[in-house]
Amino acid sequence: MATQEMEQLVRREYKEGFITDIESDTVPPGLDESTIAFISNKKGEPEWMLEWRLKAYHQWLKMTPPSWAHLNYPPIDYQAISYYSAPKRPEDMPQSLDEVDPKLLETYEKLGIPLHERAALAGVAVDAVFDSVSVTTTFKEKLHEAGVIFCSMSEAIRDYPELVKQYLGTVVPQGDNYFAALNSAVFTDGSFVFIPEGVTCPMELSTYFRINEANTGQFERTLIVCEKQAQVSYLEGCTAPMRDENQLHAAVVELVALEDASIKYSTVQNWYPGDENGKGGIYNFVTKRGDCRGDRSHISWTQVETGSAITWKYPSCLLRGKDSIGEFYSVAVTNGRQQADTGTKMIHIGEGTRSTIVAKGISAGRSNQSYRGLVKIGPRAKNARNFTQCDSLLIGDTCGAHTFPYQEIGNSTATIEHEATTSKIGEDQLFYCQSRGISEEDAVNMIVNGFCKDVFQELPMEFAVEAEALLNVTLEGAVG
């Protein structure tokens, strides 16, 4: 396919735009206690949940949006946002893939997305999709057998209130930061995962599987709890350009790992980045935090961030248990006028805790990207160990790449290493490839993929393949 065409495809304006048709179940824009009560009521939530939300709302009122990030965007009018809209009715959605924009399908093809997922992603009425995909129901049975709870947050609040009460907000408290407080007040849905003691989740969990359950909306709330010796790998997002109609996203993800538990959380984010002038595009303000509560617990974050106009995201690990391990692997690609301020926090509290940070940033076009990370070693974290590597690759002379690592070390037995480099794709590297008959575009893709290899290795296999393809698509048109 011609490069130009492809470029157009990736950059094309979102046909759907950001205008939501007013439906009967949509609250008017604005946020006050009655909006929150409305959401809570719609979800059929118990009284304590409403109180919890209101507490968050009152804290949010007293807070100011953070301004420390290396980001530039006009102030957000929180009263202009509609905080609840009912999921689209199936009859409003395309009834089959034939009704979907063929160009969108081409992108899916290029990314190698399995057929049944394409339909779901394109927004085809899910019943129609999942009727033909009995695979989902098989998954559900298997999970049930193993004792794993995997459902939407609304269901969890209804069916497992004790578990939710016990863990919700214990990792990211309501007043943690501006966006977390907003999320706590108005979240509409999200996923809940509970892996009981000693159980290894029989398959990788993914939001794909419950795409038919509800429109998760812009304020997503995810809670994953692994009891002693339990294990799970969770995939969030997808590589395909997602159809989305909300501009502001403020999700919260909480992970709890008890003794010897292990959680692996992988994200691929490719939301609409805005047009070439930076108009439109998703604002993504996410709070993700994992709590290694038990000894020898293990939490690993892997992320591939290619979409959104603004990314503000710092998946973190609280390493409280003795010998617990935190990991963060990230690839962030920005092109056009995208801005990303992302990184991680590793808070070492327990003895013998270890953390690894590998962050790879690729900036192209007129984009700006920052790595911002904190490694904190508390006085009781004897023999704590951290290794951090953050590398930036610049493509073109109008983009920016920045690193702001913070280290706060209060223990003499700690060993901390930080390395960062910034460079561009070497002329000699390109020449070497081209002299062997590889086109410039392919050569750049090869080099970029090599640059990101350390992170892709951490992704589950199918995801890794898609991520590589995604990277190539995102950077198309950036070189040459």
Place this chain on the structure above:
Amino acid sequence: MNSDVQRFLDRLTERSAQRDASQGPEPTWIAARRQAGAARFEALGFPNRRVEAWKYTDVRAIASGDFQLATDAEFSPATTATLTLPVEAHRLTFVDGVFSASLSQLDDLPQGVQLLPLSQALEDNHEAVGGPLGRLTGVEFSSFSALNTAFMEEGAVLRLAPGSVVDKPIILQFLSRANDAPVMSHPRILVEAGSRSEATLIEHHIGEDTAANFTNLVEEIILDRGAILTHYKLQEAPLADLHVASIHVEQGRDSRFTSFNLNLGGGLVRNDLVTELNGQGAEATFNGLFYGQGRQHVDNHTLANHNAPRTFSNENYKGILDDRAHGVFNGKVVVKRDSQQIEGFQSNANLLLSDRAHIDAKPELEIYADDVKCSHGTTTGQLDEEAVFALRTRGIDEQTARGLLTLAFAGEVLEQVTLDVISERVELAVAGKLPERFNLAGLVETAVALGEE
């Protein structure tokens, strides 16, 4: 308004009234700058820890202090002799910020070299000072630079004519006295190095052991084409001294600036070292060593602004912290758009000798050009166990081995120092400060004895 801020402003009003009474009105530009400084300081107040640049440094000890201004420069010549660096040099001495002619050495300055106290320079030709002064460090830089501008009256001016080379080092010696009531001083230093000139400037802060004063220094250094300046900041101030310094350098084409920031003394120390690499081929090297013990707090902020293509910066800071000392390292390299073919390297390594010592490190890169080679690395940890083992196999006991390796850690910075009088002095001081468990006392004594022979 904050009563702390008001106390400093009151002191300023008193001082201005005294000065006007004794010396008559000042040139209008100075009065205007003072006013701008005071207004800025009043607006900013003292920085608190919510201000990013002061996140790790609490200046309440300064803000809550009631500091007088010294009026004389009396200091025992005998004590001075023990404090002064034993080296042939051109020397200006200040006692609590007041110039002391008797303790200075200004004879036989080479042709084309002007070294004089700020008050003298202003008296001779205040307009020649007014042009460059404040160009690099304006009142906007920080509350402390604003405060300095409001109070400045003494300091040093060094002018090097094009092509002039000063063989002997130039020492600016700042002595801190044990006063009945603590005093503050706001020295202002201006260096103008003409093209292809070359000099070594040593800023030496030292004083009587029981002194507890506040120094707020601002230094502006302008290097023209091809000028070479080696700058030492030897900080051996008494342990109760409070010290804030901003050093701002502007580098023209092919100029070379080498900084040694050697920090041993002071209770609360904050250094801001900034270079503007404005001409192609300009090169800056920042070397730093800080040793903290007791409850010392040492904060080093450095910034290299690559404003022109083909400019180079290289930074190496090392910190050793013992007891409850707190160290801060914040290094930043900024590459402006279109500043291509830049090399910027930054390295910071820290050793913590005690479980209560604390280090906050933040090496930053901010890059807007693509043809650059920039990297930074920082490590905090313990000594290499294999190195300890290697020494033990040679019959050295473990603690001594650790002591020697700690000394060698500092040595990596000191071996870049070309003035023996400084490298030896600092090395001995570090050896002397190391915890007793390292059994280096005998070794130090031997070294001192050898030095005295």
